[in-house]
Amino acid sequence: MPEREYWSGQDGGGPASDSAGPLWREGPLVRDPAQLIEVVALAQAVALIPRSLAEQHPRDDVVYRPVVDAKPYAVxxxxxxxxxxxxxxxxxxxxxxxxxxxxxxxxxxxxxxxxxxxxxxxx
Incomplete structure (x- = not known):
């Protein structure tokens, strides 16, 4: 799925690897923000999300931390x-x-x- 490679931080060609194996693996396919937060809570994924989404979905079982050196993105x-x-x-x-x-x-x-x-x- 090429559209998912963008979100992996890779430039395509599948998972990058080293001698220990792949550096990342594909997580579950999600269809909406609430489902994304749920798969994070179930320890099936780690996600980069906007601050506004974190504020809309506070949960005791999910930790939100700012990534201060991440490149900004626009919606x-x-x-x-x-x-x-x-x-x-x-x-x-x-x-x-x-x-x-x-x-x-x-x-x-x-x-x-x-x-x-x-x-x-x-x-």
Whole structure:
């Protein structure tokens, strides 16, 4: 499964190995964040997750620690070009509102954006 190789930290070609065997092995395939936290709690996987997910799923049987030297990554919302579906527009607007409310100092003013947002795009 090539899409899973990305998350292993490898550049493809399967598990890296040394004389002791593979340096990593594939964990269970999960379909949603709650299931991911569950497989971590069952000691079937270790996961890198955003702080917001850790805050939404506090558990006594899972330890969350920041990885201060990890490269940051972005989460993006994508929708079909030219979509006029009201439910998509509401979702994107709500996501932007929540993001801005949580990080007001980090978000540029709407007029400074280079790409269309739900406020400026014709949805």
């Amino acid at each position: 993006a919302a994508a929708w079909s070009d030219g979509s006029r579906a009201p439910h998509i527009a509401r979702f994107v607007r709500s996501a932007l509102e929540l993001y801005r409310a949580d990080r007001p100092a980090e978000v540029a003013a709407p007029g400074a954006r280079r790409r269309p947002t739900p406020e400026t795009a014709q949805l």
